[in-house]
Amino acid sequence: MTDALLVGNNLAVLVAAAELGEAGRRVVLVTDGRPPGGHFRGLTVEGTGFDIGMVTLEQLGGDRSVADEPALAGYDPDRRYDWTRFAASVDRWQEAQVELRRTPTPEVLVEGRRWPDHLMSDRLDVLAELGTPPSPLLSREDPVHASHKTTGPAYGTVTYAAAALANHGAALQERLVRPFAAKVLGPLADDLLALYHRAAWLPLYWSETVAEACAGLPTAVREHPFWTTSSGFVGDLVRRLEQRIAALPHVTVDPSAVESLAAVPGGWEVRTAAGGRWVQEQPVLGLAADRAAALLGLPPPARPPGASVTVLCCTVRAAAVRDPAACLLVADPAFTAYRVTDQDLVAGVDAEWRRVTVEAGHAADAVADAGGDVGAHLVGELCGLLGVEPAPADARGGHPDVRVLRTLRAPGALAVPTADALAAARGSRAALTEACPSAVLTGALLGPGLNSLGDQVVQGLAAAQRLG
Incomplete structure (x- = not known):
């Protein structure tokens, strides 16, 4: 029997494997025939590493000492943004993997002009510059007031559309936020649960904060910084983890598919297509929810509603770019x-x-449904956004300054947490726990919205501490 058996390919099981292996534990990591790291692995096309759209890192821990940090065992997947209580641990872990660089402030395109980003980065000074009129203040006692968004019972059911309108007012929401939400979420823009607004990179400010910003007054909200690796490819973090794991003598990696997961005397047995047979009392599972259900003979779980995603991966000649942008949100x-x-x-x-x-959502589906070439359409938009000359009419073989290496189209890939989806996910998790009560669950098995990098790092660290 091994000291730890980790089954799946998400980031959490990689973190746990590295931590346990470096502590000298005997570890088996079974990746189920899938590339380790999941979404955070990115992809390599013609030797070039691309993150799948915008993938950034966060540093939130500040100067908190180790003695002040809560115990990892207290991580609560049912508490939204709970990983932020362990942000100092996440910060230290990231810094040990890769060299970090702070990114420039993202920008947002509104009404044909670029502004500092108010959607993700909290640059609320833009509200006064745009002359946005505030709405009447919402009472702090109102259950929809944004101060209650992580603990108030109303936020278990209220939609983002309703909560944002109440806190932001119609002028800000309809002019500066809703157009972006509609492009990301399409028909699901009115269904997203307010508690999970960051799943679609959308803000939710207190009404007092909005009023202060619209009046040009300083607010308590400061710019939210983002970070990347020294190479600009966050996927390097996963590569670094793989290198660490490969160098550990006590860690065995079985990359083949799981053929069975079953209870046996002494624990749970995993058999793989490569002939592996591994037994552990407390396996750590980092599988997709439908995959875990299939292995345990459970009904397939209900999939949460999802918005379509299209990602164009390309290289652009730097000398051809007249209007460069590190990260540009297009509202x-x-x-x-x-x-x-x-x-x-x-x-x-x-x-x-x-x-x-280049990322697009529902609107890219409309281009395809009309018979258009989505890739060519997005290249044309990219040229307009970055000030690159359009391709000559007689150009053959594509744009001379833009090389398209891959176009990814994934219908329903961006999970949209709704009240019904959360209820279904809780039922699926309960069924999974009943079927495999000793398993340590991570990632999507814990529910929608728990696949962020911060969440998965904390889950992996907590699993390693529990099994170590």
């Missing part, structure tokens, strides 16, 4: 794309050809 409804990220520029890397991703 302007005239465009199909909702975000452009230049991985080299965010890290300050000087490259002749820059790695750029």
Whole structure:
């Protein structure tokens, strides 16, 4: 029997494998035939590493001492943003993996002009510059007041559309937020649960904060910084983890598919297509919810509603870019794309050809449904957004300054947490726990909204501490 058996490919099981292995424990990591790291692995195309859209790191721990940190065992997946209580641990873990660089402040395109980003980065000074009129203040006693968004019972059911309108007012919401939400979420824009507004990179401010910002007054909200690796490729973090794990003598990695997961005397047995047979009393599971259910003979869980995602991975000749942008959120409804990220520029890397991703949602489906070429359409928008000359009419073989390396289209890939979806997820988790009561669950098995990098690092650290 091993000291630890980790089954799956998400980031949490990789973190746990590295931590346990470095502590000298005998570890088996079974990745179920999938690339380790999941979404955070990114992809490599023609030798070029791309994150799948905008993927950033956060540093939130500040100067908190180790003695002041809560115990990892207290992590509560049912408490939204609970990973932030352990932010200092996440900060230290990230810093031990890769060299970090703070990214430039993202920008947002509104009504044809770029502004400092108010959607993700909290640059609320833009409200006064745009002359946004505030709405009447919402009483702090109102259950929908944003001060209650992580603990108030109303936030178990209220939608983002309703909560944001109440706290932001119609002028801010309809002009500066809703157009972006509509492009990211499409028809699901009115269904997103307010508690999970960051799942779609949307803000939810207190009404007092909005009133102060609209009046040009200082607020308690400061710019939210983001970080990346020194290469501009967050996927390097997963590569670094793989290197650490490969160098550990007590860690065995079985990359083949899991053929069975069953109770046996002494614990749970995993058999793999490569002939592996591993037994552990407390396996750590980092599988997709439907995959775990299938292995345990459970009915397939209900999938949460999801918004379509299209990601264009390309390189752009730096000399051709007249209007560079490290990260540009596109709230302007005239465009199909909702975000452009230049991985080299965010890290300050000087490259002749820059790695750029363009993200689009429901509107890209409309282009395809009308018979259009989604890739060519997004390249045209990219040129307009970055000031790159359009391709000559007689150009053959694509744009001379934009090389498209991969176009990813994933219907329903962006999970949209709703009240019904959360209730279904709780039922699925309960069934999974009943079927495999000793398993340590991570990632999507804990419910929607628990796949963020911070959440998975904390889950992995907590699992390692529990089994170590």
